[in-house]
Amino acid sequence: MTASTIDATSKALYRIPEAMRLLSLSRTVIYEQIRAGRLRTVRQGRSRLVSAAAITAYVDLLEQEARKGGIR
Known part of the structure; x- marks a missing residue:
């Protein structure tokens, strides 16, 4: 388990704020990260929601990029 893993008691979907x-x-x-495809979202009616898994994946992506860039 990585430090970026969302706790199982957390919500499954989060509003943008x-x-x-x-x-x-x-x-x-x-919204820049969403447009760039780096942060995945889903739509429920007119609402745009970010899943806990998408948040974890985004943090993991940032960590990978930091490791590649030599920043730790």
Whole structure:
């Protein structure tokens, strides 16, 4: 298990403002990452939601990029 794994008691889906808080990113950056395909989302009606798995995958991606860049 990595440090970025979401606790099983966490919610399965997060609204954008919740994802912003979890990732410590601005609304603009969140939507840039979504458009770039780096942060996956789902639609439920008119709402855009980020799954816990997508948040974990995004953090894992950032960690991989940091390792490749020599930053630890």
